[in-house]
Amino acid sequence: MLFLHSISNLYFQSLESNFKKKYRMRKVRVRFAPSPTGALHIGGVRTALYNYLFAKKHGGDMLLRIEDTDSARFVPGAEDYIVEALQWLGINIDEGVGAASEGAFAPYRQSERKAIYRKYVDQLLEAGLAYVAFDTPAQLDAQRAEIANFQYDASTRGLMTNSLTLSADEVNQRIAAGEQYVVRIKIAPNEEIKVQDLIRGEVVFNSSVIDDKVLFKSSDELPTYHMANVVDDYLMQISHVIRGEEWLPSAPLHVLLYKYLGWSEVMPEFAHLPLLLKPDGNGKLSKRDGDRLGFPVFPLNWKDPKTGETSSGYREAGYFPEAVVNFLSLLGWNSGTEQEIFSMQELIDQFSLDRVSKSGAKFDYEKGKWFNHKYLQLKSDDEIADMFQRILIEKDIVEDTQKLVKIVSLVKERANFVNELWAQSSFFFVAPTEYDAKTIQKRWKAETPAQMTELITLLDAIEDFSPVATEEIVKEWIAAKEYNMGGIMNAFRLSIVGEPKGPHMFDIIALLGKEETIARLKTAIENIK
RNA sequence: GGUCCAUUCGUCUAUCGGUUAGGACGCCAGGUUUUCAUCCUGGAAAGAGGGGUUCGACUCCCCUAUGGACUACCA
The missing domain is CATH 1.10.8 (Helicase, Ruva Protein; domain 3)
Known part of the structure; x- marks a missing residue:
């Protein structure tokens, strides 16, 4: 406890310059926020892992929030899959979906939080920081086709059908008439937006390159990811947002949203994790790579309810969860020591975001197997x-x-x-039914059957069939007869095992027992040649 | 196309201005073994390129190249 305390102190000290005094004591609360659109990808598993390690390292909370704001992409069973996968891996959820008790900020499914978001959308609308837009997908496509590099922003929104170009009356009429609309953020052009990233340092964006992202859609009365994400992180008092690098381009939008909503003071810190790359070539690791190269990219087997397509998982492939965790932990992070094998607790103790690398990590399946081998021996x-x-x-x-x-x-x-x-x-x-042809050719000579027959007589007379006893007697016999050790032993092995493989011969026959050993020798003498 | 991120052995990575550039996976060789595997020992294997800054750059800065992510009423 004392140890943990001093660690978290150390952590806070290192960030002291970035925090105000009251802010400094904020409890670490992180969330893993997947979208239930299918099986949890192994890259997502790593993101969850790093969140978990960070939370536990600092005595904080790990939340699981389901980001199901896209009703169209919802896949039944995906949520249960996510919960089960995290459970299997030992990534414990303190709060939210799948936690023992949901927690103080329930609900944790965004679809169930519908009523919450509207208020903040309205707040933005009233402050003139967002506006209503009626452009249909077809109209937007038309604009994109007409204007190269079309972006819905300060330079183009005056051309579009929205509350900025329409009279207030007309806007109200359209809405009253049930016309569908979206709410877009109104981004002021040409401003510098700085994103402080715990892994990459300061990243600067110009607001002109960000488009007026859709925040809310009337079609399902649901916010889009960006809005829901920011509102929920704020309401759930998230202290650190640890997510994949694919989110880095939208980080400035989120920073802006915190600002527009008046929450800059309590904005979480960001850390964008490097991507997991395909083993050959480049690019994000995808399900296809797994199929193509023959290894799982999912923690658990998954059957897509729509296509019926199945994907293999690490659990069913025979991996230990500890091995998967250990393997994944080292794809993008290292302890700075030469230690390779880490228990979950050791990972928690040693994890640090500033030892997370910046560049993507290619997925090395061979090393994954090695980890499992290590854990099997342990x-x-x-x-x-x-x-x-x-x-x-x-x-x-x-x-x-x-x-x-x-x-x-x-x-x-x-x-x-x-x-x-x-x-x-x-x-x-099971006794061998056939014998390896190569070994027969190499090890089964004309004199072998007679020698094996002698061996049968020899073994039959042994009372104590322990490895030590049989080994001594058989070796004495070979020496006395001046037989070739390799010749005898390999023929013996071929008779018992059927192949040139396996552990120490005398260990094998001790377990098989005298009767079975002799029976196999007899069968071999009869059948080989 | 635009924006952003990245760049050390084949792969994961160490190095936070001064090292024979270290470790691990994989690979190769040798050893152990009656076989195969394990295991042990050894080996090959790296700072993208060009400019700076500096007494000194893998390390700091710039440019180029390459790779990647993002660029939806998806997350």
Whole structure:
């Protein structure tokens, strides 16, 4: 506790110059605000992770808010998917959708906050900082076609159909008649807008390059993202907005909105995260890249309710959530040490926005596999045996738990995933039905059957079938007969396993037992050649 | 096209003016092993280009190049 306290003090001190005294003690409150338009992309997962790490590092709150202001793009099931994915990854929500108790600022779905926004839209309208526009999509398209680089702004709004060009009466009439309209922000041209970014420093924009963005649409009585986002962040007392770099171009609009709404003093701090890029070439990582290169880009499997299309997820691909978190945490952030393996708590302790890199990170799937391998080795044999058990049940294989734990201990280091364990250990459960042709050619000589027959007699006489005992006896026999060690052992392995792979031979036969070992040797002698 | 952001090994990155430019993944070689894998050891591998500033630039500034994001009544 004391430790945490001193950390957060340190953090606040570093920003002291940017804060007024009262402002300095503001509690850290961050939000992850996805739109429920489908499965949560892995880049979004990383954004959620960084928000979470930052919040927990500073003893703050992590909120989940659903930005469903686009009724047309709503996809059923997406919200549940997001909640389930975060839960699986261990990204705990303190407040909002999916939290144990929703929280003081409910509701947390923007569609349910409809009534709230209108007030602020009106405030802007009354202050002359926004206006009503009636231009239809077709008219806008026509303008875009006619005027190169058309932008709805100070230079063009006088040409359009809006409350700036129409009389107040006519505007009221049109609205009363049920004509659809939007409310646009009225941006004053040629002003400098400075965005302070915690990762990139100060970024300056000229207001002339920002268009009069739609803030509100009468069609569904809902604000657009920009408006809803700013209003909600304000009302929910968000202290830091940590989001993807794709939002950087609209950050000045948000800064302006805080200003127009009179909230500059409590505007959150911004941090725009670098993008997750596709592994080959450039560009944002997309679902298509996953399909094309054969790796998941979603945390969980997802079936699109509209298209019926399914996408694979990390969970179902056999990843441990800890491995995914660890892997993702290092795509755009590093601790400054040479540590690679981090528990969630270690990430929380060490995370810092000023160690987030500025440039995009290409998604390296191979490294992801390595992380899972590491975590697999870190798990206890009992735990893995339990997971492996489920795979065996599907194959109708029943195995003694003690024996299974032993098998796991022998093969787990050779696997990246629990689901690879079967390929590494199937011979423990099922006798080989065929034998690797290359190995036969190389290791199964004319004299081999006779030697294997001798081996059967030898093993049959052994009382103690432990690895130590069998190894000693078999090696003595090989030495006494002056057989070639490699020749015997490889033929032995071929007979028992069917392939030139697997752990120590004597460990294998100890688990198989004398009877099964001898049976397999007999089968091999009969069938090979 | 416009605006903004970015640029160190193939990839993720360290370096916050002075280092033999470090680590990890992957790759290659060697070792361990009765096999395969693991593991261990070693190796190849980087400051986009050009100007400045400075005693000294990967590091600071400018230009160029390249890449990316954004540019909807989507988020």
